[in-house]
Amino acid sequence: MGNQEKEAVLVVLTSLQGKENTAYWDEFLELVKAADMEVVMHAKQHMKTVNSATYIGSGKVKEIKEMLESTAVDVVLIDHVLTPLQSRNLEKAWNRPIMDRNALILELFETRAVTAEAKLQIEAAKLNALLPKLVGSTSYLGRQSGGRNKGAGEKQLELDRRVIKRRIGEVRNELKRLEKQRAVRAAKRQRNDLPIVALIGYTNAGKSTIMNQLLDRFQKKAAKQVLEKDMLFATLDTSVRRIALDAHRQFLLIDTVGFVSDLPHELIEAFHSTLEQIKEADLLLQIVDGANPHYREQMQVTSDTLQKLGVENIAMLTVFNKADRLQEKHPRCLREDRVMLCAKAEKDIDFLCDLISKRLYPLHQKWKLKIPYDDALLAQLRKQGILSEIHYLDDAMLVEIDADAERMRKWEAYLA
Template sequence: MAEIETEPVITIGLNTGETDYDYSMAELDALCEANALAVVETVTQNLNRPVAATYFGSGKVDELATIVLDTGATMVVANDELTPSQIRNLEAVVKVPVMDRTGLILAIFSNRAQSREAKLQVELASLQYQMPRLHTAASQRLDQQTGTSAGGGFTNRGAGEGQRELNRRVLQRQINHIRHELKDVNKAAETKRQQRERVQLPNVALIGYTNAGKSTIMNALIKRFGVNEDKQVMVKNMLFATLDTSVRQLQFDDAKKLLLSDTVGFVSKLPTTLVEAFKSTLYEAANADLLVQVVDYSSDNRDDMMTTTMDTLHEIGVPDLPMVTVFNKADLTETDYPFRTGDDLIISANDEASINLLVDVIKEKVFKDYVTATFLVPFDKGDVVSYLNDHASVLATEYEATGTLIKAEVTTIDFHRFSDYLVEDRDSANN
């Protein structure tokens, strides 16, 4: 398999005193790598705030231009979202395209999008990002990388205000068209969600920083408990390997069932346009019965990653839901695993005992309201017997003269739903 050709770039960042500055710069390098950009040099400056015209101070901008020449870099990537004038002024001095963090993330999302919904969401976010940047070379470059229908053809076609306004109207029409298409896609997705909800299965959502191991954990669970074992999700060691929310049904050895969803990963400074565009994709997390936050335990920045996850959840409007925290990739450390402290687990997704512990905790949380009861179902109520076999954890079945005797663990809803068939003297439910 041919290696992907990389492009040499220089990353730049402004340290204004944030405690997570080093982490965000390391993250920027990882984002560059995810988009086939090879970082050949990093240039930083300590300032209280960005310079309005050029982001860096004038002396540092001149230094940057020299480094660009010396390294042969073909692009500069900034750690913050830049204004159109900052991009334009920087490019005038360094003589290569300048891309900010938002543009980089949008380019990565565009390259990763597979489903029609994800592609439309990314294109919408990209067009909204381009709107104030129509006249910059970086906008044109983003068009080329993301493949948006706006294209570079409209960018830089004319220097006059009239041409920019024409381009703006074209983009606005495209934005309106994509929003209309997304409504149709979301309607279809909503229908599928309603169908899943009618099944009344608990929903567990894997959330967390991108590349923390959510998909690896999901595949381990699918392999052992998946109703369709072949429906595994893609796993790749890169940021944002997948953007689509995958939902799979699991059935455990005791017949209990649930829906497991693997959501898009988070990253710090996630562009607002992308947060808005992907709200529908994160529906599964917002409506979960249990959130499983997956954290890369081997990373020195795991605390920052957890903060990023919680901030993003609040930003997209996910309520305070029951949550367990899974510190994954413990096999890359010297820590003993699997290990549990309260609702925190230290595991390795590649370890069977770790998956067993995770399953035990998930079942403990999700099925805590189940009760054990014994039902005597008349023979002419075969639909009730079928329902219990499909939706309850059946512990024992006997056949008596008047019907089928079933001892099962059921939800409180089903306990009351089938109360007419309860056998009181053999009922072991706690009610």
């Protein structure tokens, strides 16, 4: 969208904005801000039921049309999800692009995508969202694609629909290819036998900040840092980094795309393969913005999204971040599986690392193995960083490693 903000008219149906929906409403305004849009006018209407054809009443549609005729706003925002029929009718009535909640999130995701995979996922989501809007409308696609189909008839509409379906197929095939590449990398990670920790939670809760703090603490490589910014969906791409607490305790840290309430179905489907990586985790770190007044609703969204993805039976540690804004004592444990901290405080990161270590390596101890000289196990132990000492005997090597009992099970035959 560039650096220049788009001007928008925001249409609000106030009957849907009761006290129970304040979190939803506040979040919508944050989405607008993150999308570099400025709301220059509001139009509100109180209705008990939604108009199935135009979302708001016909009189309000006419009133907003007259208001739009005297302004040059770029887009009309609707604070809820419209049906394809409602979207088409309002666009026709106002002669302006209509952007409901789903379209706004899709637009925002598109501007944030960096990697080829993320861009393809967004394209697939937008194309799937576009198809239902083509039904009965020959002008919609024309505006979406720069006017090449303006005035097209029913045959052209069907042709456009086939073109979109064909492109969706191409995108899905390319995503499958990238998914296979990711599966190869995942298999390699499993061979390395490093535990996996996945950062999950609501967007803008501080996941990227925690990842960067860990990288700064244990890697000191600026190139490995991920983008962190105080806005919704600052990052979309899944990042995987190796964290070595010491020579014997290491893990892979995965930073996933943030969740949001009512994430469009098209996006969940598009990012499903990426989010599947959460299932590989040995430990989930649910990062929560403890200073957000709606943090309980956000935690519920995270829980619901994990359920949709089929993520279950994985240990979770809930991290309430931004304790400094609450002027709470930190770091401290609230209970066994919950901790309060400030991600930007070094002592808090050390505190978190200690908790992660206790979760991943609960039975860490020394073991002695007798390994033949022609066995490849020694190289594997070196790679995992758990090798402590080596003593060379006549017929084998006597090595000491630092590992937990669970990991030792597959090496029992080597025990000295």
